[in-house]
Amino acid sequence: MATPPCVEHSFALCGPVLRGDMDGQAWPNAHDMTVRATLPDAEAFQFGDFVLRPAIRSLEKANKAVPIGARAFDILLAFIRTSNELVTVAELKEAVWKDLHVEDVVIRVHISNLRKILGDGFIKNVAGRGYCLSAEVTAVAGKTANPEIFYREKLRRPPQFPLRLIGRETTIEQVYDKLSSKRFISIVGPGGVGKTTIALVAGQRLNTTFDEAVCFVDFSPLADPALVTSTIASSLGLAVSTSDPQIGLLKFLREKKLLIVLDNCEHLLEGIAPIVEAIFSNAPSVHILATSREPLRARGEHVLRVGPLRVPSDTPSLTVEQVAAYPAVQLFLERASAAEGIGELNEENAPVVAEICRKLDGLPLAIELAAARCDVYTLAALNDALDDRVRMLWSGRRTAPDRHQTLDALIDWSFTLLDETERSILTAISVFQGPFRLRAAETVAGALSTGLSEFRESFQKLVSNSLISAELSGDEPRYRLLDATRAYATVKLDQSDFKVAMKRRHLTCLLDAANRAEAGWGAQSAQSWLESFGILINDLRATIRWAFSSDDEIRSGIRLVAASSALWFRLSLTSEYRKHLLTALSALDEQQEDMPNERMHLNIALGFATWHTSGDPKVMSSYFTEAASLAEKLQDKPNRRLALWGLWRAMSIAGDESNALRIAEQHAKLIDPAAEEGEHLTNLRMRALSLHWIGRQNEAITFAREIAKRQSNLDSESSALLLDPRVACEALISRLYWLKGEPEQALRMAESCFELATRKQHVLSMCYSLVVGLCPIYFWTGDYEKARLYTDKLLNITSSYGYPHWANFATHYLRMLAHLTGEGSRESHFMESDAHHNPFIDELMVTVSSDFITLDVVERLQSGPDRWCSPELLRIQATVTPDAEVKEKLLEQSLALAQAQGALSWELRTATTLATHLAERGQRKRGRDLLLKTYAQFTEGFETRDLSAANSILQSLQA
16 A cells, blocks of 8 residues: 655544545455456567557556656657667657657656666667667567557458459559559459459458458449448448548548558449549558549559450461460360360360450450350350350440440350249349348249259359359358349349349348347357348448338338348448438338337437437437337337437436436336346446436445446447447446546556457447546546547547547547647547537536636536536635635535545545635644545555645645
8 A cells, every 4th residue: 555655654643544435345446357457468569577568558567557658658669669779869759759849858858757767777878879778679479459450350351252363463463563652553444354353362462461451342332422432431440420421531541551442433433533532642551452444533543454365366377285375265264174064175176265265355254154154065056156146246236345245245145045043043133232142042032943942053053154253251151243244134133023022022131131130249249240241231222222212112111221220330331321210210200100110210220320420419319218208108128228228328418417317217117137137237337327427426336336246247248339338337437436536546447448448349438438537537637648648549539430429529638638738729630510519528627627617517516416526616616716715615515525425536626725725824734634634545646636736735734
């Protein structure tokens, strides 16, 4: 136990140390919780007894955190990265201060402080040249949970189709060279030429170069250019909760090194070109590889044109070896061999193969489709059939480019060679806009065959004939139609008499998948869930668009929108989903549809979408109130609880904690604590937090104790809409630690809480842990360097992942820092004009500095019930009151209220101010005794701002 620095001799006068209303029970210790304050698998550097963890900016010695300022940390990191090599003063300035001008004396001061932290012998001065670290540095391997690193795990990866390029090695080398030097390459060529395959092979081979940071964006299913930016953002794992996601996207990419592959751009050029230009200009380490039938015509673009494979000339004198050397022939032979329809190339068949490749213009896709038919055609028959088919298609489509005519002809010819069941199945599965699984295809098109066995046999023939592509990685194969094939089959579907039936089956299939996605979130890892269900988003878009275009299908469309919330929220497409929700709700109102269950789900989803975007509590309350009422009528207890949780959150955001507590108590009545322990814990957190906000800290502690005791018995898994429960609990506990007078314990818990949220890669929980716990506590302790560090993290996360409600906190925290450190105003990187201003921000700012007092806060103090910060607000009110008697009375009220709340930290501030006031009025001993009684209750944190100030007052009063 630490001892207060100036009053060691006074403990005998103080009696037993008071710890508030603890009832003799042990308060949960941060090191007793499941989460630890360190990351054992974090990337780190060891030197001597010290361990430096760059990702979480921590320094440890003997497994204990060592306090270190932000500048000192950056200097030490610069030394670590050069090990025993000299670091000049100029290099230190560049590494630590970037473009800011600093004098050499500033560096000497920081070096001196760093030497005090590390001890003698670690930093050597090389006179007139610079400094170096005199210690052996060992890198400790392991992935870190830093949010700036885990983005790799959220990237949408390229599909893992079996890829073997023939005749394209030179093209691949050109892609490497151009991407390295130019950064932005468009592979341009006609359909069927193999652009996507080239891009996928390039992406696979460059995976190591970009440290596995390769993101694949397939635009082929997308019809709306306005969704281009949000599609890119979602593929990167970012939240899209604003109408203009470009700001967050560019912020996220600005300092990232990654490769973005944009596939099938030709039909969305007006939407793609502007955002690609912006990425190219603002993210210097991001490389872009696009495929398109025509150039994007964007600034920075370098076009790499890809033509057909080389084919043999029409020269009779060519030998077999010469014919075999042509890439088009090699591809044909490989695919024909797979179909078991041709043997070795010889003098008899070489001229025929050469002629087939010439007729197909060397187009890889056309060659594959034709070669797949060698199982039923001889080479000569195939050559004759192609001659007739291509000539017929050309005569009917004179306006199309020749090579496009060839491809269309081959697809049409392949289609006519299918039997009726195969044609019907291929036509039906064109409803899928992206990858799909076999069971989904069976659900949609199974009725078009006589049974499951026939369906699977027909489906396999379509795969064998290259009309369906198979991705065989993972536990279950995924399939997709190539763009040209889907376009052809879609036309056939529009002409069929079973179009509506297939569309309806597809919608039913998506409804089932959406329900499984909701149920599967807690049972699967985040990555596994995304792999299973993330592929559905383009099908959802297309099906919702189709359903709302027909009066007959609107009810089904409403059901699909209502059921798919988990998919939209987990894919971070909040803003787009909100538009669909409003459309569905409007359709319900206009048609006067009686769909109470769907209306309830729509209102719940809209409430959460509003929270994630504007955060406006009035709008949130309207949605959640209606949802709760509907759930009560439907006797749907789980969704009534969810709606009440949302209503509780809205009341809390509005600062109406009395009503929030009332709602939490309603929520408690819907829970059987013995049978529903997870829900019970959620309710305990609701009540504990509301009690905390209204200043009933001792009651909040009672709930927090129970939460801490029960929490370790349950798995901590967040739903698609709510916070991670353990993070929510520990953020609250960290605040209670500080209020109860344990600032060091508070910081350990707050750091641990943020690290937990980061390891779980749960962005909303990361924001919450920073806003509620870590940033405020560093402000209160007076460590503004750490407050800036974590405020910057909050700003980076919120602007990158698109959470304007939480970005609003970061903006105000930066303004606070600018004022407190005398740096003047600092412009935020991310502002959202429609973000609701939270009363909590005003209260927090006032508790950090009385300079931030506002009329709204004063009126709330005078007119409303007590708040968590009421003792501090009374103290501030006293400091600006000129009447000495009134001032003393206000301070005594503040002191009494702080003691009643169990808020030792507020009590210390008030006792310090009151002691100074009493001394000024000639009552030095009374003031000193009063302050000493409070000060002596502390056992830690004596270097924090408030305790240091109290110590100085005690010393002055002792003189």
